[in-house]
Amino acid sequence: MSSMRACGEVVIVANPRSGGSKCARYHVVQRAEDTGAQVWMTSAEQDAASLARDAVRAGARVLGVAGGDGTVSAVAAVAAATDRSLLVVPAGTRNHFARDLGLDVRDPGLALGALADGEPVRVDLGAVGPRVFVNNVSFGMYADALLEPGYREDKPGAFAAVAPGYLKGEQWLEARVNTPWGTVESPQVVLVSNNPYDLAPPRRPGYRPSLTTGRLGGIVLKRPAQAPPDLLRHLRDQLRRHQHGPPPPGQGAVVWSASDITLHGDAEQLDAGIDGEAVRLPLPVECSIRPGALCVLLPKDRPGPPRPHGTPR
Known part of the structure; x- marks a missing residue:
């Protein structure tokens, strides 16, 4: 080197x-x-x-x-x-x-x-149209928070400003998403990640155990018709409980993985966040995975994976 x-x-x-x-x-x-x-x-x-x-x-x-x-x-x-x-x-x-x-x-x-x-290691990249993402693309509540004035200086405050309307069911995403268990209309949150997140405790939120699965992670949250008092906790628990299988009817959370995920709708564009940057994307929004598209150079002395060729440490 x-x-x-x-x-x-x-x-x-x-x-x-x-x-x-x-x-x-x-x-x-x-x-x-x-x-x-x-x-x-x-x-x-x-x-x-x-x-x-x-x-x-x-x-x-x-x-x-x-x-x-x-x-x-x-x-x-x-x-x-x-x-x-x-x-x-x-x-x-x-x-x-x-x-x-x-x-x-x-x-x-x-x-x-x-x-x-350095060790050269190949990892996947997510793609939304011609753009790539290393972490995720967000729609709905999270994307709206990015548009709040002062988001960079006060991210919790930005989320607090937009969350009430979504949590009360007064705001939603003007789009629909096809999942393995049916189409979800007008969700509050859609999150598409470059490789799936591990949502089970004690992992920190947003952790991906691998960047080499060749799969996108999909998360859709929709407010149930009969929403519990603590909706955020309810949705979080449902995400963790059903991330590897079909969700119960009406529970409001869908988690799956796929090689491509598409959002459809009648609007011309959707507000979105690509790796935390606010953008506006034309519909339909087509997300895909590019397996091994990026070579990263990593120090040998580092805390954790990935190792070369995706081999665990």
């Missing part, structure tokens, strides 16, 4: 705002430059995807990305399209993709160890 240390062969695209300026707090730029990598910062004039494309044209053999899932997704799309390896530096707030890669998210700079002893 020593040849990758040459200046210009590794370019890391960094979002200085991600994670509350986590790059600055952990001195990611200096630590990356000490390895011989270049760090290019996003700005109002140049987004992550355009910088990644510029880096490929300049001769970069490895693309790095320091930021949250939205920034990672943008650079991952370029890496996959140009057959470059991707180095993920977890400098976002939640770092879902980095966590499920088995990276140590307590210190973003530790991921730079991959430049010395």
Whole structure:
């Protein structure tokens, strides 16, 4: 791996705002430059995807990305399209993709160890139309929260602002989703993930045990006609209880996996969140999986899976 240390062969695209300026707090730029990598910062004039494309044209053999899932997704799309390896530096707030890669998210700079002893590992990418996602695509309540003013500064507050209408059944998604157990009309939440989540305790919410199943994860939540007082807890319990089998009639939660998931509807467009970034997508919305589409470069000294070829640690 020593040849990758040459200046210009590794370019890391960094979002200085991600994670509350986590790059600055952990001195990611200096630590990356000490390895011989270049760090290019996003700005109002140049987004992550355009910088990644510029880096490929300049001769970069490895693309790095320091930021949250939205920034990672943008650079991952370029890496996959140009057959470059991707180095993920977890400098976002939640770092879902980095966590499920088995990276140590307590210190973003530790991921730079991959430049010395990296293991190339193939993982899947989700796709919605021409766009890719590393974590998920959300519709309904979660997507609406992204549109709230100040979402980045106060995510719990944004969810609190939009949740009441959905929980009371006064708001819903103007779309329908086909599931293995029938079509769900006008749900409150649709979540399509790059590989299925493990929802059973004691796993943390949003954990994916594998990024190499070649399957999307689908979650649909619809408010039951007779909603219990604590609707959120009810839906959460139903998700965990029935994630590997058909849901009981009228319970309001459907969980399954598939190679493709499509949302249909009469509207022209749907608001959505792709890896936490608000977008508007034309209907029908077609989600699919791209098995092994992305090569990630991971340090050998990391807390967890995946190992090469998807072999568990």
